[in-house]
Amino acid sequence: MRSYTIALAGNPNTGKSTLFNALTGLRQHTGNWAGKTVTSAEGFFEYDDASFRIVDLPGTYSLYSNSTDEEAARDYIIFENPDVTIVILDATSLERNLNLALQVLEMTNRVVVCINLMDEARRLGIKIDLKKMQEKLGVPTVAISARSKKGIDELLKQVMLVASGAVVPSPISITYSEEIEKKIAAIEPQVREMFGTHLPSRWIALRLLDDDESLLTSLKKWLQRDQNAASRKEVLQYGETACH
Structure with a gap:
């Protein structure tokens, strides 16, 4: 059986833990990041004849080393080189959440963007053009509602495609001064x-x-x-x- 590692990144209060729990159920455990007091969590699940280990990174607004949470999340993505990093965004606060997503896209191209809380966005009358977002970001982009488990199968399909190498994303390149x-x-x-x-x-x-x-x-x-x-x-x- 093929095995892959996923990192789960996102701002606080985006439903990251809800998605983590929905995927892993009771097959999870917690500890601390090496040399840090920051709590770490990892779990396991299977999909499409493959086994996945998913690491729930600390919720952060950036990866600029302003806190131990940010350092732990940054170091995992950089040094542990997960097969896929899922960046979960709040559909009702996309502008704020995209800051972290763009930072992750500068670090790795093996990314799937997951827009959560779509049910809440619809209630507020917010419409999101997934196709345009995917074209702009250059990585697979999926909409879900983690609490009701809607869209999770499509998310896992995209994760599998990136993890296996069947899809090789080409993220947006940020040009500075x-x-x-x-x-x-x-x-x-x-x-x-x-x-x-x-x-x-x-x-x-x-x-x-x-x-x-x-x-x-x-x-x-x-x-x-x-x-x-x-x-x-x-x-x-x-x-x-x-x-x-």
Whole structure:
């Protein structure tokens, strides 16, 4: 049986835990993220002759290392490299929720966007053009109501397509100012040389430019676990210099 890992990301109060519980039922357990007091939860389910392990990331509004919750969510997506990251959005607050979705899309292309609380949106007279959203974001986009379990089968169908490689999303690419783009272009080759295709080089270059000390700490820990860490230390020092 094929097996895949899913990360479940989203803002607080988007119905993330409701979806997690609907998928896993009693096949779940909780603990703490390594070295942090933040609670972690993971569960298991089967779909289409495949087994899935789903990790419920801490609810966050961003992944910019402003809290231990954000660091835990960020590090899981970057370093654990899940087969699919489901980003769950509140249909009644899409503009606010899309901030996190766009950040995840800069980190990985293996994403399915899940718009939850569609029943509430309809009650409020909110209409969402799923086709247009999918075209704009460049990743599969599904509408559900987790509480009533509507749309979950379509969500799992899209998750399976991305996890298996049958669908390879091409997320929207965010372009920054000319000055920032020049700096990214200068740093990114060094990042790529150090990490290859294992980590998102453009995203890491952007975070280095933003002086993300927390990410540097996490990168060092990741490198220490890597067999070739010694040969890459010089390039990491280059990245630290670029931050200051």
